[in-house]
Amino acid sequence: MVLYDNATQIKSTHYDARPNADDVSLLVIHNISLPPGEFATSGIRDLFTGQLNPHAHPFFKEIAHIRVSAHCVIYRTGVIEQFVPFDARAWHAGISSFQGRQRCNDYSIGIELEGTDTLPYTDAQYLALENLSKFIILRYPRITIGRIVGHNDIAPGRKTDPGYEFDWPRFRQSLFTVEP
Template identity: 55%
Template sequence: MFTISSQHWVNQAKQLPSPYFNQRPVGTAISLLVIHNISLPPAQFGTGYIADLFLGQLDCDAHPYFHYLRGLEVSAHCVISRTGELLQFVPFDKRAWHAGASSFAGVTNCNDYAIGIELEGTDTQPYTEAQYQTLAMLTQALQQHYPQISDNRITGHQFIAPLRKSDPGLSFDWSRYFRDIKS
């Protein structure tokens, strides 16, 4: 079971504070959970480059793909590795920079009111058992701490930015995930 501190960090997560966040608009309730995926380089896992990117420490000369990431300032609240390890980069009460141009239920700028969780993965490769377990426990803790995140306010990046993004992709088992958060 995960717990969330009064400073909005998961007590059981490895904390890696990102410089890429800002304040949420005054009076904005945290009311949406957005699930993403990421791998760096694409389809390579366990490299440590995701943390480097979110911490502003990525060596853009380390891999040819990273040229496209030069100057990018991006973060998510949490990343769940293939092994199920939970890393947290931004406290939940702050605005992480994960969704970009986005809209949910007619309300734009999802970063203002959403929590962003990245799964280490791709749109086409199955996620691991450990990732689903960690994601379910994290979701349960988030829903308890931020009750406006109901099941119908959990979505994928592909649904809030459909012309721009495709994650977490067809490989994400939404039915299984929703069963897991109820158990």
């Protein structure tokens, strides 16, 4: 079981075994906020653990039945929660394809950033994402810069996250910095 030590472990039941555990070769960046546009709520955690109360917010009625997860969520504060071990298949990509290959959940790791397409992400999130991504790349060397994408890249027309406010150049450049 591959876990990130700098994350709080929260068990989701919304995952299963990968068809080939040696095939992890894609990192997908997402965004999420529940309710939409609201931060620091339990909505994300509740959704990924199957405990979202459909009566807590009108939007929740539409999604409470959905069984989804991501490997990790990075909150606006930089705090990371891990819901699914990296060697298991989280249910984050949905109908998706990358370079002609379908079913991205089979071979990808999904990281959610607490946010929206239209609001800048925090410095704490970029730092946490950098460190987490370096950890993942070290363990899964088939994930290269060209194989780190947004949800919008693997589900175009269906998804827009992480949105135009995500600073791809800043993030990619951070992956080349070497710790002293």
